[in-house]
Amino acid sequence: MSLLIRNALVYDGSGAAPMKADVAVEGGAIVGVGPDLPVRADEVRDAGGLALAPGFIDVHTHDDAVALEADGLHPKLSQGxxxxxxxxxxxSLAPSPMAGREAPPPPLDLIGEAAAYRFPRFVDFLDALRAFTPGCNVVPLVGHHVLRARAMADLARPAADHEIEAMRADLAEALAAGAAGLSTGLAYPPARHATTDEIAALAADVAAAGRIWTTHMRDERLGVVSSVAETLDVARRSGVRTLISHHKCCGEAAFGLSATTLAMIETARKTMPIDLDLYPYTASSTVLIETFARDSRKVTVSWSDPHPEMAGRDLAEICAEWGVDQNEAIGRLRPGGAIYHQMDDGDLERILAYPPTLVGSDGLPRDKRPHPRLWGAFPRVLGHYARDKGVISLQTAIAKMTGQTAKTLHLADRGRIAPGCKADLVLFDPAAIHDAADYDHPVRPAEGIAGVWVNGVLAWAEGAPTDAPRAGQVLAA
Ligand SMILES: [Zn+2]
Known part of the structure; x- marks a missing residue:
């Protein structure tokens, strides 16, 4: 099956200015790029001058479980x-942390309930993904919380040496199976008591395997500066390639600190491979945690197991209705999640404009009332922040979702429109693209996306999935 897309404005993912060109695809790969290609193809599509970019790489997702569902990645495909x-x-969904537990400890319940954690080893998860064929390509990280929960019954303490050895054994299995790297979330209860030494020991194994460490840092509020210092310390000691996840400064007292953190990162980058990503919203979202709610202007409940009727409700209203304080309400609503309005657009724009910053969604696909980033993150950067506000150029925005991301993740044949690269493509209207999902209507597909190809297969067109078979691949390291 060959495809020729004619008359496109090609953004090649490198950050270079676009050019009018045709793109030829054969066997799932790009075989030619240039003006007026003299190529015959089974299918010819006139792009009508719309923008053609490499398919976007969502560098920060919680899509482990939904990648195994037929329509689970539609929120992502709909954005390109x-x-x-x-x-x-x-x-991460694997290896399973469920031995001796009835429910996954929060925040592991963000991606699935007990039954979802059914893969004894990391390789079993990858085998299941391959057998299923996901809707998008999947780059799988293994998560520190599950390693820790397998090694320790009581997570509220530092790990002993033999427990770190147990984590290292599981990490080795995951890396051998093809995990792209290790993620940590030191802000969360299962890892809050993990020492910097514990993380550095694991990071050293990741470095030895040539993989990446991604970190949701210990503190993204007033302590964000010391968290960046801890991150750089681990990177320096282990030599690991490091990606700071969803960089942000939460709570009014921390507004403006991104000037300091970016300066630290910039200095560190002279000697170490440090990158970072962000999602383009001034509200965060995760499980219900008292300290997260405390620093927020407004908190909206996104899901609650004991009180599903409260999804979408304002936490302050719930407190008034129940006649209880915020902590008591959170206790009653848990297990549950929330959207926390707690960032400043000035920090967001500064971080987005910083050249190394990549774009991710951090979408939470299981939430009843999700944060709109699940359906809107990428079009929001292209429309609101690049075209409308001019924070970055369109070609820079695209590079932050494609070529730059592929480079950070060591994906040699993704993220570029060039001969030899896989035919992951998105065709969109730069004048019309925008995120339609907002806090009041969080599951609306973005507008302005004309077509999305995964490995040469048209997976999404004109606002809906196509009936082509799923074509995603597991991009194991
Ligand atoms: Zn996170």
Whole structure:
């Protein structure tokens, strides 16, 4: 099956200015790029001058479980995403942490309930993904929370040496199976008591395997500066390639600290491979945690197992209705999740404009009332932040979702429109693209996306999935 897309404005993913060109695809790969290609193809499509970019790489997802569902990656395909990095923030579906437990300890319940954690080893998860064929390509990380929960019954303490050895054995299995790297989430209860030494020991194994460490840092509020210092310390000691996840400064007291953190990162980058990503919203979302709610202007409940009727409700209203304080309400609503309005657009724009920063969604696909980033993150950067606000150029925005991301993840044949690269492509209207999902209507597909190809297969077109078979691949390291 060959495809020729004619008359496109090609953004090749390198950050270079676009050029009018045709793109020829054969056997799932790009075989030619240039003006007026003299190529015959089974299918010819006139792009009508629309923008053609490499399929977006969502560098920060929690799509582990939904990658195994037929329509689970539709929120991503609808935005032009063709590759998702799973297993972030310490949370991965494998290897299973369920021995001796009835429920996955929060935040592992963000991606699935007990039954979802059914893979004894990391390789079993990858085998299941391959057998299923996901809707997008998957770059799988293994999460520190599950390693820790397998090694320790009581997570509220530092790990002993033999427990770190047990984590290292599981990590070795995951890396051998093809995990792209290790993620940690030191802000979360299962890892809060993990020492810097514990993380450095694991990071050294990741470095030895040539893989990447992604970190949801210990503190993204007033302590964000010391968290960056800890991150750089681990990177220096282990030599690991490091990706700081969803960089942000939460709570009014921390507004503006990104000037300091980016300066630290910039200095460190002179001697170490440090990158970072962000999602383009001033509200975060995760499980219900008292300290996260405390620093927020507004908190919206996104899901609650004991009180499902409260999804979408304002936490302050719930407190008033129940006549209880915030902590008591959170206790009653848990297990549950929330959206925390707690960032400043000035920090967001500064971080987005910083050249090394990549774009991710951090979408939570299981939430009843999800944060709109699940359906809108990429079009929001292209429309709101690049075209409308001019924070970065369109070609820079695209590079932060494609070529730059592929480079950081060591994906040699993704993220570029060039001969030899896989035909992950998105065709969109630069004048019309925008995120339609917002906090009031969080599951609306973005507008302006004309077509999305995964490995040469048209997977999404004109606002809906096609009936082509799923074409995603597991991009094991
Ligand atoms: Zn996170």
């Amino acid at each position: 995403v063709t590759t998702v990095v799973t297993g972030n923030c310490g949370i």
